Amino acid sequence: MDRNRLHNQVASMRRSLFDQLEELQDDTNPNFVQEVVTLFYNDSTRLIQNIEQALNSRPIDFCKLDDYMHQFKGSSSSIGAKKVTNECTAFREYCNAENAEGCIRSFQQVKQEHAILKRKLEVYLQTVRQASQTA
């Protein structure tokens, strides 16, 4: 009973979180979503640190910033995090304009969206883990 409930919860969460990602997960690749999420999680944490460093250093290396943000955007778009991706695009626009102020402001937005996503993902991963444990 409990297990069924958990499974259902996982499934509905997955549905609400991912648009197409879950369709890629099948019997041959049962932990696909989890794997991808973890990858994103690690990637993004590292990249945010890098960007923060780049923003604090003077003078700001916009080229490098753009590079980091490109990667960040790629990662987030691959898991379908649309809001984060949108913020990334905004950031890169400021970056191209070499607008440090705008960059910092939009980076705050990126981080905020990322944090929200991260929280959701954490809950999701936890539930998944619980589900697999009960199984």
Added chain:
Amino acid sequence: MGLKLQQSHHHQSVAVKGNEQMGTKRGYTFIQSNRDWLPKLILLWVMVMGFISTWIYKKMDADNNVRREEVLSSMCDQRARMLQDQFSVSVNHVHALALLVATFHYYKNPSAIDQETFAEYTARAAFERPLLSGVAYAETVVHSGREKFEKQHGWTIKTMQREPSRLRDEYAPVIFSQETISYIESLDMMSGEEDRENIVRARATGKAVLTSPFRLLGSHHLGVVLTFPVYKSKLPPKPTMEERIVATAGYLGGAIDVESLVENLLGQLAGNQAILVNVYDITNSSDPLVMYGHQNQDGDWAVVHESKLDFGDPFRKHQMICRYHQKAPTSWTALTNVFLFFVICLLVGYILYGAVIHIVKVEDDFREMQELKVRAEAADVAKSQFLGTVSHEIRTPMNGMLALLLDTDLSSTQRGYAQTAQVCGKALITLINEVIDRAKIEAGKLELETVPFNIRSIFDNVLSLFSEKSRNKGVEVSRDKTNRKPSLAVFVSDKVPEMVMGDLGRFRQIITNLVGNSVKFTERGHIFVKVHLAESTQPVADTKVETCLNGGSDEGLLISSACQFKTGYEAADERNSWDSFRHLVVDEELRYDAPINTIDEASRGFTLMVSVEDTGIGIPLIVQDRVFTPFMQADSSTSRNYGGTGIGLSITKCLVELMGGHISFISRPQVGSTFSFTTVFKRCNKASYNDTKKSIVELPSGFKGLKAIVVDGKPGKQNGHLFKLPKVILLAKNITNVELEKAKAAGFADTVIMKPMRASMAVACLQQVLGIGKKRQAGKDMLNGSPVLQGLLCGKKILVVDDNMAHQRVFAGALKKFGAAVECRESGKAALKLLQLPCCFYACFMDIQMPEMDGFEATHPIRMMESKANEQMNGGMDEDSGRKGEWHVPILAMTADVIHATYDAGLKCRMDGCVEAL
């Protein structure tokens, strides 16, 4: 087709214009333009008719009068003639008397006559002279002989005044007289003025002479005195006046009572009362003397007739004047006739006036109606346009809504609701699309495109679409254990070319509509779609033309023939029923080796005939004639039971007609309906055929020659063949996973095909079982339903190069989904190692932005390497095969920002394309 429609639309508008022109022309007819004159015209008509009537009356009256005059004149003449005759008779008698006196008094000596004799004779002969009151004879006595005469007679000659006569040259005393007038004996006739004149004229002429009229002595009647001379001796043959005077012996006279004479005469004649007769002596023309009649008597002086009278006296002239007693009576006949004529004319005028007024009114009404019609048509067009516009306006935001509906994070309940909303929204959009289609068709704006497509795959798709629906339906129905779900089947004739040119979307829409309808209304039995060529040279009913069959032909399983055809239910149109189909099959098998006419004309159009047969509820007879009317369903309960708006069939009809075909149906209530339609397609020429062939899922012809045995509980589908190696494929309608496992464990089946069997599915399944293709699961839904990609990527090795791990994993996952074997590398360098020749990768997806070596840099050495290898190979093994052996791995760039520069840069590095990564 679009053009044709436009043309017809144009014609229509022209026709409308023509109508309008005609209308305006009609508006200015003679009657219409002179309508204000109508009352005046009718007045004029009445007046003219009045005049004509009056004229006719006058004419008739004049005719009457003429007739009256004629009658009068004839009557008058008759009277005059009779009077004259009577008078001359009297004169003749006097003449006879004169001769008597001459003979017996003068020629005899002594005289044989005396007063007594004369009196007696005249009295006895008086009946002969009814008009003469009396006659007397006076003898001429000269003055010298007077005494002797007086002595001889014993009396003296007296004058009229009865006095002794004075001395005169000559005397004419009366010696003989009739007794009635004996009082004039011895009176001298010469003493009276009148008589003297008479005597003188009489002896001069020797004829009877008359006096002018005077009142007779005895009676008070008007009369004349007639005097006749008597001669002593016989006269010479032509005596002169002197000789006559000398010879004169005496005078015989008589008084004629003219009044009595005329009265007697008139009394003898008919019509006496009608006319008044006057007789005048007009010797003195200035003073006519009345002989008969009253001068002052009333009478009609308008019509007078004068007749001449000749009483034999050359010195006197008489005339008779006749006139009517009364005025001419009013001619009632003429009056009645004229009155009737006038009334008739009046009526005719009124009828004409009424007719004209009616025409005017009708024409007015007609114009008004035409105006209203134009307005109504305009309103109709406006309504259609409005419907179309509004539908369009609804569709756009609706699409947005539906797209966004499931975009956000929702709780499961919300998501459930939202999904329901989306389903409803999609249904709504389908309806709106139908309405827009309808509006487009009405406006003539629907244009057909011409693209090459595969007819069989269309049917395959449509069938798969509805198999789901019909399966669901079947499940529902089977709960009550009474009915079975309907089975779906398609049969496509072999003669139908694989690729045709036409409007794929619309054709699909037609098929979908018809099959959808059938599925909707069919609870049991079957739905059978048959497609074949309608050859114009031979009638459709000729079965030999239609012969072809799925089982025996190359593309044996191309036809998605589902389960049992023969479901034991009768179809509406027997021609299409399974029995005749089986005959076709057998026929085809017998004649399989016979050469089949192939039609080479690639570009020629041909007519495809499609019939959709079902065993549903059928269409009630009374509504069969309005099946194609928009928004018309069999009855209102239909939409309650089955849903839908009833617009589908009318759109279908329009589309079919646009495509140059016809649609018809045969339906029997409670038995089923068969809709058949024809469409005209062009054959696909080779070039476009090759272009598109890649994008179509190919149904391999590897099954040629294989035989299959089909085992089915229902009769009719067992015309089977033998397997080379027995591989069992289980056909099932609904099967649970548990059952599947069970079946597999029992070794019963290698795989399972869900019914209804579709060609593509069957192919995949057979490939799996026979090991031809890559093993994959059949019957599972494919991502995005794109069998095209599946066919393209299945079993292909693909390299994905990306430094972003998450991205790499997702992309690889997506490709694997389509059956590709995916290798992943994190950097350009690692990819280079893998791509050393000879490599076996079908394609390579490469990220542009990578540390160490980016996509462009990595591509460059690969291409160098390939071109080197190609040169070597072309030098050594040119004639190896027809295939141009060229090393070329398709490298596709992956980037998040596809701006044109990136794309161009990629092409410069000889990449093959660009993918926008998410």
